Amino acid sequence: MSGYIIEKSGLQEGDMERINAFTRRKFAESEVYSFSLVLCDNEVDRDFDRFSLAALQQMQALFVGKTCIFDHERKSANQTARIFHTEIQTESRQTEWGEPYTKLVARAYLPITEKSKDMVTAIESGILKEVSVSCAVKSSRCSVCEKNTCSHRKGESYQGKLCHQIFEEITDAYECSFVAVPAQRAAGVTKQFAFEEVRNMQEILKQIQTGEAFLAEKETVQKLAAYVKELEEKAQWGEEYKADLSRQIMKYSALVQPEMPRAVLEKAIEQMSVQDLKTMAAAYGKMAEKILPIQPQLWRGANQPEKQQDNEFKI
Numbered sequence: 001m002s003g004y005i006i007e008k009s010g011l012q013e014g015d016m017e018r019i020n021a022f023t024r025r026k027f028a029e030s031e032v033y034s035f036s037l038v039l040c041d042n043e044v045d046r047d048f049d050r051f052s053l054a055a056l057q058q059m060q061a062l063f064v065g066k067t068c069i070f071d072h073e074r075k076s077a078n079q080t081a082r083i084f085h086t087e088i089q090t091e092s093r094q095t096e097w098g099e100p101y102t103k104l105v106a107r108a109y110l111p112i113t114e115k116s117k118d119m120v121t122a123i124e125s126g127i128l129k130e131v132s133v134s135c136a137v138k139s140s141r142c143s144v145c146e147k148n149t150c151s152h153r154k155g156e157s158y159q160g161k162l163c164h165q166i167f168e169e170i171t172d173a174y175e176c177s178f179v180a181v182p183a184q185r186a187a188g189v190t191k192q193f194a195f196e197e198v199r200n201m202q203e204i205l206k207q208i209q210t211g212e213a214f215l216a217e218k219e220t221v222q223k224l225a226a227y228v229k230e231l232e233e234k235a236q237w238g239e240e241y242k243a244d245l246s247r248q249i250m251k252y253s254a255l256v257q258p259e260m261p262r263a264v265l266e267k268a269i270e271q272m273s274v275q276d277l278k279t280m281a282a283a284y285g286k287m288a289e290k291i292l293p294i295q296p297q298l299w300r301g302a303n304q305p306e307k308q309q310d311n312e313f314k315i
């Protein structure tokens with residue numbers, strides 16, 4: 001479910017005071033353009049996510065004062081609008097999930113200037129219609145089992161019940177962004193997760209891989225890039241550690257089971273997990289020590305060239 005612009009809204013009582021709370025100088029009513037928009041609601045969106053009523057209320061407070069920008073690009077102040085009022089509106093109809101249909105409606109303004117003229121035209125003509133919001137989701141639960149983490153898959157049905165993610169705690173609201181129609185698939189609610197939790201980072205990676213996520217905040221992308229780099233480094237260490245263990249096993253094997261063909265052992269090692277390699281290296285080490293107590297001057301560290309190490313125990 002995408003948010004959308006409702007209409008040019010006539011200013012209501014108290015709105016100029018609300019607007020002027022955000023401006024450097026006092027603006028007159030004739031100097032501002034204002035419009036209403038639905039930021040989000042409690043229906044399941046196209047990514048199979050849904051805001052809980054509590055989350056909508058948190059968003060109501062968080063979105064006051066936030067900016068609406070064009071396609072997530074930070075442009076000059078003249079091309080952004082600011083949300084000066086938010087309210088929760090409830091309709092009499094029920095959602096499929098047994099809640100009263102509830103939406104978060106905002107009013108936003110932009111100063112009428114030569115530069116903002118195009119934006120006003122775009123809104124009024126309906127070119128700018130959809131909006132997407134981004135916020136930090138701290139906790140969510142599964143609609144099927146109510147747990148925070150589980151193996152149910154979003155979008156699939158379990159005994160006739162559609163699995164979706166319910167956002168429960170929103171810790172920050174970043175911005176609202178106009179999306180020009182015809183809407184791209186990414187239009188709608190854009191989720192940006194709190195970065196403290198690695199689980200969320202994995203979720204983001206998953207969403208990028210499946211094309212669900214639309215990440216445009218420079219800071220977000222940079223954090224993600226740093227995280228991926230860290231993972232790559234860790235993977236590198238893991239590979240090196242694995243190679244070390246393999247070398248040790250080959251070396252001990254030459255001593256404890258000299259009849260074992262090298263190629264056979266190499267093939268077996270290739271398919272072993274790090275944990276198994278570790279156990280095997282330790283066991284072979286003990287066996288080797290019984291046969292030939294390892295003398296310190298013969299012991300070479302794992303970072304020695306492989307050829308030299310192999311020579312140590314050549315029989």
Ligand SMILES: [Zn+2]
Nearest residue numbers: 142145150152
């Ligand atoms: Zn579940």
